[in-house]
Amino acid sequence: MYKDLQEKVAVITGGSKGIGSAIAKRFGQEKMKVVINYNSDPDGAQKAADEVISAGGEAVTVQANIATEAGVNQLLETALEKFGDLDVWVNNSGMEIKSPTHEVSLEDWNKVTAIDQTGVFLGSRTALAYFKKNHKKGNIINMSSVHEQIPWPTFASYAAAKGSVKLFTQTIAMEYAKDNIRVNAIGPGAINTPINAEKFADKEQYDQTVSMVPMDRIGKPEEVAAGAAWLASDESSYVTGITLFIDGGMTLYPAFKDGQG
Secondary structure, three states, X not given: OOHHHOOOEEEEOOOOOHHHHHHHHHHHHXXXXXXXXXXXXXXXXXXXXXXXXXXXXXXXXXXXXXXXXXXXXXHHHHHHHHHOOOOXXXXXXXXXXXXXXXXXXXXXXXXXXXXXXXXXXXXXXXXXXXXXXXXXXEEEEEEOOHHHOOOOOOOHHHHHHHHHHXXXXXXXXXHHHHHOEEEEEEEEOOEOOHHHXXXXXXXXXXXXXXXXXXXXXXXXXXXXXXXXXXXHOHHHOOOOOOEEEEOOOOOOOHHHOOOOO
């Protein structure tokens, strides 16, 4: 538990399931006040909000398209109306579409980058403007992926967007460091979330994925949430511009894990 997080206000995009809902629950355990954004899953968002409240925090849900200025503005307005402030903004929303790159339609490319890239920009810009205007320290956490570093054939739009998130995070971390605004990313590896449920239900695909993880297991959303809580807290007060990989070592060239090479 991080005492400095008590009563702090956080916005989490894509908070209705998976990593987003796990972060919301962890923030609830930290006694935070949480705005949980969702796109099309009100029941999941409400369940996440109930878990926040049960854990000792406060929560409200908001349907909004985070790839639009109106959507992110609505999230900030809700935080201010309900809780009176903003301290932490988590750009968690994400999507992926599998396709050979030569067959990717412009429509699908734009769908992915609208959420994974533009949404991160819009959320970050909104939070930065608020922090600057109010002369207060702030914290932005961007959800990246191991695929900001590891190429991912047939997922070019996703990998391109996550590569963008990495350098965007570093750039604004440098730009606003003097304002005591910290900006970091989290790079999850193979995590047991709904987006991976179908793949992990297939034993062959599950075993293949585990073989790429030196720790020989799939990660849990709660482990990613623990990293988010640390980055949001003053325990990481001298940390900015990093990607915190929570991946069981997936980015450590696992083909060499048995000493072959």
